[in-house]
Amino acid sequence: MQTDLVISRLLNAPRAALWRAWTEPALLAEWWCPKPWTTQVKAFELRPGGDFHTFMQGPDGGTSDNPGSFLEIVPGARLVFTSQLTGGWRPATPWMAFTAVISLADELGGTRYVATVMHPDEATRARHEELGFFEGLEPAIDQLEATARQIP
Amino acid sequence: MQTDLVISRLLNAPRAALWRAWTEPALLAEWWCPKPWTTQVKAFELRPGGDFHTFMQGPDGGTSDNPGSFLEIVPGARLVFTSQLTGGWRPATPWMAFTAVISLADELGGTRYVATVMHPDEATRARHEELGFFEGLEPAIDQLEATARQIP
Numbered sequence: 001m002q003t004d005l006v007i008s009r010l011l012n013a014p015r016a017a018l019w020r021a022w023t024e025p026a027l028l029a030e031w032w033c034p035k036p037w038t039t040q041v042k043a044f045e046l047r048p049g050g051d052f053h054t055f056m057q058g059p060d061g062g063t064s065d066n067p068g069s070f071l072e073i074v075p076g077a078r079l080v081f082t083s084q085l086t087g088g089w090r091p092a093t094p095w096m097a098f099t100a101v102i103s104l105a106d107e108l109g110g111t112r113y114v115a116t117v118m119h120p121d122e123a124t125r126a127r128h129e130e131l132g133f134f135e136g137l138e139p140a141i142d143q144l145e146a147t148a149r150q151i152p
Numbered sequence: 153m154q155t156d157l158v159i160s161r162l163l164n165a166p167r168a169a170l171w172r173a174w175t176e177p178a179l180l181a182e183w184w185c186p187k188p189w190t191t192q193v194k195a196f197e198l199r200p201g202g203d204f205h206t207f208m209q210g211p212d213g214g215t216s217d218n219p220g221s222f223l224e225i226v227p228g229a230r231l232v233f234t235s236q237l238t239g240g241w242r243p244a245t246p247w248m249a250f251t252a253v254i255s256l257a258d259e260l261g262g263t264r265y266v267a268t269v270m271h272p273d274e275a276t277r278a279r280h281e282e283l284g285f286f287e288g289l290e291p292a293i294d295q296l297e298a299t300a301r302q303i304p
Contacts, residue, residue: 048200049224049232071223071241072201080201084236084243089223089251091236093272099241120245 001118003125005133008114009141013148015104015111019076021148022102031143032056033064034136043087046073051087067092071099078103096131097124113141153270155277157285160266161293165300167256167263171228173300174254183295184208185216186288195239198225203239219244223251230255248283249276265293 011018021027025041032039033056043051048071056064069087072080079102083094101116115137119125163170173179177193184191185208195203200223208216221239224232231254235246253268267289271277 071237080241082237082241082243085223085234085251089232089234089253090270091234091249091251091272093249097243097245099237099243101241118242120243 002122003119005117005119005125005129006114007134007137007141008112010107011111011113011141011145011148013111013145015076015106017148017151018104018111018113018144020151021144022079027147027151028054031140031147034139035143037062043067045087046070048072049085049087049089052081053086068094076104096128098128113144115141154274155271157269157271157277157281158266159286159289159293160264162259163263163265163293163297163300165263165297167228167258169300169303170256170263170265170296172303173296174231179299179303180206183292183299186291187295189214195219197239198222200224201237201239201241204233205238220246228256248280250280265296267293 021031023046025044028044029039029041032054037056037058040055040057042055043053045051050070052070053067055066066083067086068081068083069085069089070079070081072078080099082099084092084097084099086092097120099118103114105112117128117133119128173183175198177196180196181191181193184206189208189210192207192209194207195205197203202222204222205219207218218235219238220233220235221237221241222231222233224230232251234251236244236249236251238244249272251270253270255266257264269280269285271280
């Protein structure tokens with residue numbers, strides 16, 4: 001839809017390792033935002049309605065606070081989260097309204113990784129794109145791939 | 153919490169009948185808004201992430217359009233829905249941001265019915281209350297009780 005932003009990548013890492021890199025907070029913190037920014041995982045309750053809260057800090061003191069909630073989890077295959085709610089389904093007033101659907105599937109000996117980010121309207125999608133959606137997410141996915149490849 | 157509005161009522165109807173009155177769209181339409189307003193159930197997909205959309209019309213042409221989504225369903229006991237998302241977890245821009253938790257429990261030969269409505273902040277809760285939250289919900293719950301009592 002016109003309100004979505006989509007990134008689809010074929011990653012050179014096993015699906016199980018990518019799932020671990022996504023769902024273990026210590027591993028997630030390694031790749032979640034492009035370096036030299038760092039991520040603090042403030043909450044990570046991997047269940048529908050569970051709290052998912054990341055806080056990022058840049059080298060020059062910039063910060064980005066992102067409370068949210070998991071909505072749906074299919075182990076190894078699909079993960080959905082939103083900024084519209086926080087833990088216990090509590091409604092939020094996010095600075096960027098979105099729901100993200102992450103899907104993983106075996107492909108050509110690697111893993112097809114698709115991130116579909118839905119917005120309430122075209123203006124919000126455009127703002128997300130202008131704020132550097134692709135410039136931020138592409139290197140983060142490179143980092144995710146690297147983290148997953150280090151998992152034995 | 154200070155951002156919640158809560159109604160707790162002991163209803164003279166069996167829990168199973170109240171659940172049916174809530175989860176069968178034709179029955180829901182009977183009691184959802186205080187008469188003489190009428191309800192059209194535009195979508196009712198009773199599953200997590202399913203569309204839940206009601207449209208109300210008053211005798212003088214007033215309308216109230218309420219798209220939303222179910223979040224959690226425990227048959228006979230608990231139902232959660234929100235205005236923050238619509239079907240397929242898609243984010244929305246609701247005119248009133250809330251999540252509602254409906255719980256039913258056996259009590260004294262009847263049913264304890266509790267509606268907890270969460271808002272993102274105190275101002276939104278206050279606005280919901282001023283718009284007639286209790287004045288609208290109390291007679292709707294009376295109607296729910298009456299509908300449930302007619303179920304054989």
